[in-house]
Amino acid sequence: MFSVDDSGHEHIVRFGLESWWLQDPESFISLTPSRYNIEMLEDSELLVISVADAYELRDKSRIFDLTIKAMDRQASSATQKRIHTAISMTAEERYEELTNTYPQFLQRFPQNMIASYLGLSPETLSRIRKNSMSK
Amino acid sequence: MHEVLFQYLEVKSEQKLTGDEQKLIKAKFQPKRLRKRQYFLQEGDVCKYLAFIVKGSSRMFSVDNNGHEHIVRFGLESWWLSDPESCNTLAPTRYNIEMLEDSELLVISVADAYELLNKCRIFDLAFKAMDKKASIATQKRIHTTISMTAEERYDELANTYPQFLQRFPQSMIASYLGLSPETLSRIRKNSMSK
Numbered sequence: 001m002f003s004v005d006d007s008g009h010e011h012i013v014r015f016g017l018e019s020w021w022l023q024d025p026e027s028f029i030s031l032t033p034s035r036y037n038i039e040m041l042e043d044s045e046l047l048v049i050s051v052a053d054a055y056e057l058r059d060k061s062r063i064f065d066l067t068i069k070a071m072d073r074q075a076s077s078a079t080q081k082r083i084h085t086a087i088s089m090t091a092e093e094r095y096e097e098l099t100n101t102y103p104q105f106l107q108r109f110p111q112n113m114i115a116s117y118l119g120l121s122p123e124t125l126s127r128i129r130k131n132s133m134s135k
Numbered sequence: 136m137h138e139v140l141f142q143y144l145e146v147k148s149e150q151k152l153t154g155d156e157q158k159l160i161k162a163k164f165q166p167k168r169l170r171k172r173q174y175f176l177q178e179g180d181v182c183k184y185l186a187f188i189v190k191g192s193s194r195m196f197s198v199d200n201n202g203h204e205h206i207v208r209f210g211l212e213s214w215w216l217s218d219p220e221s222c223n224t225l226a227p228t229r230y231n232i233e234m235l236e237d238s239e240l241l242v243i244s245v246a247d248a249y250e251l252l253n254k255c256r257i258f259d260l261a262f263k264a265m266d267k268k269a270s271i272a273t274q275k276r277i278h279t280t281i282s283m284t285a286e287e288r289y290d291e292l293a294n295t296y297p298q299f300l301q302r303f304p305q306s307m308i309a310s311y312l313g314l315s316p317e318t319l320s321r322i323r324k325n326s327m328s329k
Contacts, residue, residue, distance in 0.1 A: 011282035012236060013274060025270040072266045077220040079273040080207060086280040087313030088136060112141035119281030
């Protein structure tokens with residue numbers, strides 16, 4: 001999921017993998033047009049539900065409601081960690097944190113996307129990877 | 136003191152609280168006063184309480200190995216204090232929550248909050264509404280942090296949370312934005328001379 005700025009640069013705000021969810025909470029909660037694109041990076045199979053039906057299911061199915069709540073809690077921990085990482089760590093530390101938290105990202109996504117997700121230039125990330133390999 | 140919380144829950148849930156619900160909520164939330172510079176949560180402790188800020192303000196920050204402080208969140212009236220990372224996993228928190236002004240809080244244990252979510256539909260609806268708003272705010276903040284220049288990040292903050300600039304010192308605003316105080320000071324000078 002990424003935005004494109006006025007200079008044509010893409011900024012990846014989120015990745016998605018098996019058992020994760022696709023949506024833009026900014027848009028579907030406030031009903032404003034999204035500023036993001038969600039693009040599939042591999043051939044994918046999805047299960048899709050309308051926002052209205054999702055709200056209805058939360059009212060009707062306790063298990064669905066509990067699951068979404070558990071997800072929301074996990075997501076709030078993950079986003080807080082990501083914000084903390086972004087404001088407090090050096091580029092090197094951010095790359096290491098990502099390697100530890102989401103090792104699967106490095107296997108499945110190209111380096112230029114990893115750089116965008118970390119808010120780094122591809123050149124900076126490439127330098128960091130070279131240094132970390134030679135350690 | 137609980138009136139502010141009742142109002143908040145009714146606005147968020149778009150429902151009216153019954154007398155019984157008010158009693159239930161009042162029984163679970165204890166008033167607590169903290170002075171400026173007192174801590175609601177300290178690094179190394181498990182976050183077992185949530186608090187609603189009736190009056191006052193706070194910051195939640197970590198301290199790195201070089202002694203630098205990194206502010207991950209501010210708190211103001213009608214906002215909540217907690218570390219979701221620690222609450223959810225029961226792991227010791229890496230953050231401190233410090234009051235920045237003399238403050239009045241309504242405090243509830245995490246266990247009691249879960250109980251209220253089950254027993255009181257309005258409480259549940261209000262928390263769902265809060266979670267939604269929080270997910271928007273955090274996604275925006277991540278996007279701002281990875282995609283914008285220091286100048287743009289300061290402008291975005293000035294538009295989104297103008298009250299931060301009135302109530303918190305520049306050094307804390309810099310830390311919240313992930314900038315050095317020197318960089319922020321340069322940006323402010325330039326934006327004033329525009």
